[in-house]
Amino acid sequence: MALKNVKSGLLEMTDAEIFDLLVLYADHCRKLNDPSGFKFFIDGFKAEEEDVLQVLPEKEDQSLLGYHARMKALFPDYCLVCDELLQVNHKKQHLLTEFTDELYRHVGFPNRFSEMGLYLGNYRKTPFGVHVDSCGVFSFPVAGVKRFRLWKPEYVKKNPSLDRAFKYEKHKKASELLEARPGDMTYWPSSAWHIAESDGSFSATWSLGVWVDQPHKNMVAGSLKGLLDGKLGTTGAKVATAFKSLHSETGEVRELPDSYVQAIELLKNLTAEELQETFLKSWMQHISSQGFKIVPGAGVKISAKSRIRLRSKKSLILWQHGLTGKGVVYFSFGGATVVSKNSGGLLKLVQALNAGDECLVGTALKGAGLKEDLRSLQVLSDAGAFA
Template sequence: MPALEITHRFDWDTFVARYWNQRPVLFKGTGASPFTAEDTFEAAASATRHYLSRSYASNSRPEITFTVDRLRQLFAREWLPQAKDGSLDGYDARLAARLGEQRYALIVSSLHSFSHLLWSRERDFFSELWRRVGLPQSGGITTLFHGTYESSPVGVHMDRFTTFLFALRGRKRMRFWARRPWREDVSTILDYQPYLKSSFVAEVEPGDILYWPSTYYHVGENTGTGVASSVNVGIPISGHPPLFSVDDLLRGMLDETSLAEQQWKQTRLARVKASPLDRGAFENKGVLSARLPRALAEAVEAFHDVSAPQEAQRHIQATWMKRLSAGGFEPVPAPARTRRLRDSQRIRVDSRFPVLFERDGARQWLCAVNGHALRGIGGGKTVETLFQRLNTGRAVSVGELIQPFRARHTATHDADIIAATRDGMRSLLEKLHTFRSITLTP
């Protein structure tokens, strides 16, 4: 049985050399964690708002799972964290009054997508790891585990992710097996009592960071001391063939059905408006018409549009730039509301996470920041200079940045082009501000 190594100092060079994808390690009370209970609660409450706005359809994929005594609650509204709870402590108190001694588990996946503050601190923390081992092309996953559950609802299992556990509140025990302890042809088990002797455990408490490679079977356990909260970050290591990346690129062009309604209306595929019902399809005595139904014809036309070589190249280019600027954690938080920027306002960009920019095949600029991309930016060297000035990290006024550009621009029929004018560049800066790349300074 392997022994768990425990250390009180965290640094990335030592971690990569001794532990990365090799063996579990527990970092005790290092203060290195990027997560706080306050930020985590705000992200969880935001996830609740998003969850309640989604469909309850059986084929939907909600980011929140809630169980009571291992039974998943299909309608979980009353059990989820809400802003009025004020904190995780307030949330726990509300549930305790309702559930008494019943054990519960709250699991929130894609937690980073619901809070820019939490996401940005997480990206900052892991950027040092990516510099040493490389950026995960499919991105890491961030999951909140919270509750009084006796053991993980899914039981003993092995992930395709190498995992960091950041303990926030309470005490938790993680139990590990270096190899699968059972012989049955199943991927998980709930009753693992017969296999305890071959396991080893890690006891974690607030401030600890626990790491284990993807090759270890594991299960989380409650130590019996009340509510425990942790954030797990999984990084794909095995079982992720290159085909997944191709599928991901195609989905970005074609499968936009998971977008919110307002986002969907802004896509080019939204122009497929024909009814899916085809009158007269069964009236030709088995002889098919030479013409496709209108809905299929429009879909084929839209597919042809987005998959044309030049358009596909732009899409792939923008997708890669978004992924780089997302820092390994997608989906990223939604943009903020647009705010008018005045000439006198001074702005700056964090030089550690600059605006990525380059030319596309049409000799226009595209840029990406914080996991968002803008395409079709017109202009030449002056636009490049604007990006370079932003990326120095020094504060500069909006008026000074846009002054080199023309005051007006000849009318164009292409509404998707951001013109290289003062108004166009102000609009560009306002977009970067909604992406939270630009901050206002005194």
Template sequence: MLRPPLAGPPVTASHVFERLVAASDRWRVGDRTFAPEFCIGHTRLLADVGRYLPRGSDGTIAGWSARLSAMLGGQAFGLVVDDYHVLDTPLWTRLSQFVCGLYAHTGLPGEQAKAALFLGNYHRTPFGLHRGRSSNFMFVVEGVKRIRAWPDAFFRGKEDLTNRLDYERYNAASVVLQGKPGEVIYWPSPYWHVGEDAGGLSVAISLALFMEAEPWTDVVLAVQDGLARRLRSRARRAALGPAATTRSLGALRSALADPALEQMLVAARLRHLTGHGFVRVPPAAPPRRLSDREIVRADATALIRWARAGRQAVCSANGLAFVVPFEAGLPRLLDSLSSGRAIRVGELLAAAQGRTGARRGPRTALRRVLERLLAFRALVVEPSEDTAG
């Protein structure tokens, strides 16, 4: 158990409810970017899921729970939302701040970081006892959360209990971790674990850190993406055979020789760094123009990094990335931002351009960089008299 490393839970129950209602409303009209796993007892529901998701009319998580209890005749239920942080930018920001201090000692996760939401009144984790590959920090948001855990060595040589519920005979060898709102439960990756009822409805966010590296994953994914694009562009309804094999090999050679492969690899590594190990991150905000009079500064919580890739520059912040033609003023622009000082956009661009003066091309390109960083939430626009009203 860890005493509150943050000033209270990373988010409130009312905040979680609002985010779930917004995502559930999108789900009900066909948006499947939100992937809720709703369980009744230990059975995952696959049909009519939308009926059981939160609605604004429920008012609160407690109100939603009361509606479900009536619908289900008192049966226990659970809602699990994997990659919940993608739906909740404020949560992702707070978790990023939390892991920054941790990574100073452990380094970035070799594979990924992700946060899942666990909400319900289930008696035990819907999918039963399991052993994950991640180290976990579970932030209790509401109610009381209980985790029962065993070291991996305990179950070696015993029957496989993965996703089973008949583990009680081994309870004496377990450790019980119980937390209240604002507290954090931690268990390392080798541990088997299961959530248990600690007295009704609970809300918790589990931050999972997959620390072991997956060698060459970024290379494989980059080549796979390039290969898929080439095969789609040559798609024909041809029978499998030598011709299809030749075509696929040709596409693979082209993908490996493509200069864009370097950009994709650089972008993947920068996203991993600036996204604090999270593979999926909240999407960019809608773009908007920045005028010369506006005052901007780098967000203190955001990492902004860039790297050359041939004649291009890859810029990244908050786990997102974009590619632009390299401009000589780009390093000066990003160096100025790294100072954390608030400065007018026009002054920032003029300083970055240096001797190129007021040439329109570079200035426009550098302004677009600032606008992309603003959409990535890496810049903050400060209020000023010139832009007020």
């Protein structure tokens, strides 16, 4: 699908905005001396990590085009990929959530997540050739003209040589070419094989990839694993199983080792409440990332003297009462969960923050549980809850 001149808040993610994000993330990488999250390709070949740090965007480039001018002088064919811009998208994250919230209302909340990617350069072909990802992709060009060539999965199944191909002259007839400029949006589903093409002129495109590779059964299994880990205790960690006999003389296997018999008892004794609490806790933790791979986080240091408010009024701290322990409350933000026992103060504080208030931590939290509550708040803060 290629839509011209779409009306979306996402168009506020302009070339200037994307350049700022790139420099922010590049600065972060330079500080850590670690370019993870960036990939750089020269003539289709992936550059070594230590070299990537040398070619990242800098503030002095002033714009995407400024960066391109610097790169073009060095490389006739280069491609910069960044898939961690979400980490630094503090100012405009609400635009992404507005888009994905509406999307999720229609297609469901992703069991994996959405992520933000950026492709920039004058490369003639996607450096890894024709390929398919496990995600549906919305693309938003911010500079130049972007062309994507797509094939249906049925066609590639019959023509497997297309996989990772760079030369596909004879398959062009079976493909579809999408063309987009700044202001436009393209979309292809997770099943579409694709490659980006260019005549060697510069383009920059950011995209939102919605991953669809996590089936519900994995979510259920993941939640239960947490529950069972707790229930099985030290037995669960054993790496060998004691047994009386493996099988009868005829080869029949009919006897379970004791550890399994105990596991059956344990499963039979699980209550509906325990299951409800387990799944609700996992679900809350999952949705607390708002369907993104990462929530932009800047940990505010928390003390009793801190004055805090939510980073965004739309990104609430989620909470729920524990069902199996009295006075237990779980809180989640940005994929992190903390458990609080018998602290009405923390719940009141979170409710005030969620209502939009600015709060002085020391006024809300007092008494014996203060230290633990501050620790809990710090975890939520590190996950990006506060400003």
